[in-house]
Amino acid sequence: MALRVTFVAAARSSPLLAERFDDDRPLDQAGWDEVQHIAPGLLPLAAADLRYCSPTPRSRATGDALGYAPLVQLALRDCDMGRWRGLTLGEAMAREPQAVDAWLTDPRGTPHGGESLLTFISRVGGWLDTRPLEDGCRVVAVAEPSVIRAALVYALKAPPSTYWNIDVRPLSAVTVTGRGGRWNLCLDGLPAQASRA
Template identity: 80%
Template sequence: MSVRVTFVAAARSPVLPAERFEDDRPLDGAGWDEVQRVAPGLLPLAVAELRYCSPAPRSRATGYALGYAPLMQLGLRDCDMGRWRGLTLGEAMAREPEAVDGWLADPRSAPHGGESLLSFIARVGDWLDTRPVGDGDRVVAVAEPSVVRAALVYVLKAPPSTYWNIDVRPLAATTVTGRAGRWYLRFDGVPAQPSRA
């Protein structure tokens, strides 16, 4: 028995030159427009038996705008960035360059006083592993792109440094299937059409 979990990355909040750690800004007009443009492709996910979202305002708003009526899950919250919350990477680097360098180099470090990258990945993995399992169970989870990246590192059993090499765009849908400790990344593409001779 396995479960199918589709992560939907939250729509973007106000576009700024750089993303902020634990960004809790709501969706702006552009974000709402973006949801409306892609909604037809994501609406079918609303048939999932279980629908969740992270506590972040833009994740909740994205889930509701897509008609999922999701339940909030604390396990899907963004990485706790401690005193760097609300800063951009550049701002944190300007204030604490050695601490940022150490954080980027060592996934066990948490110089900001929050959660280490390793702990963040483990927390998201634990959330994934504790989903109900049964034949045909479908789950949709709207979360910040960073949460989706952490889930993918966990599913692939990749080194934590892989986290920095995964780009999750707003409103991207990523599906994993399996059960606790045994997950698979699933790509659903459009089948190639036979060529006509």
């Protein structure tokens, strides 16, 4: 019995360098335009048996714009960044350079007073492992790029440091197949419409 979980990265709400920790801003106009452009390729995922999303405004808006009508899942929330919430990486680095260095190198570290990378990966992995299992069941989850990176690290049983080497772009999709504790990365591509974005 195998489950198929496709993660779709939320559309953007700001330029990459302006991304903020625990960003709760809605989609900007560029994000809406991207959704409209790529939607034809992602619309078939609306036929999934179960449809979920992160609780962020942009994840919910992306899922709704794609016709998924997703159910919010708190376990798919972004990493709790404690006192760095709302800051860009550059702003956190300017305020606490040693703390940021410690956070980037120690997956158990919580210099910001929030959640460790390891705890975050485990939380997202726990969500993945507890999806209802029916043979051939298809799930779609619209989530923040950080959540998708955590899910991939967990699914591949990769070292936590791998998290920093995964690039998840807005409105990209990736699928894992399997069941609790046994996941495979599935690179079967997107429909032609979506791949042109």
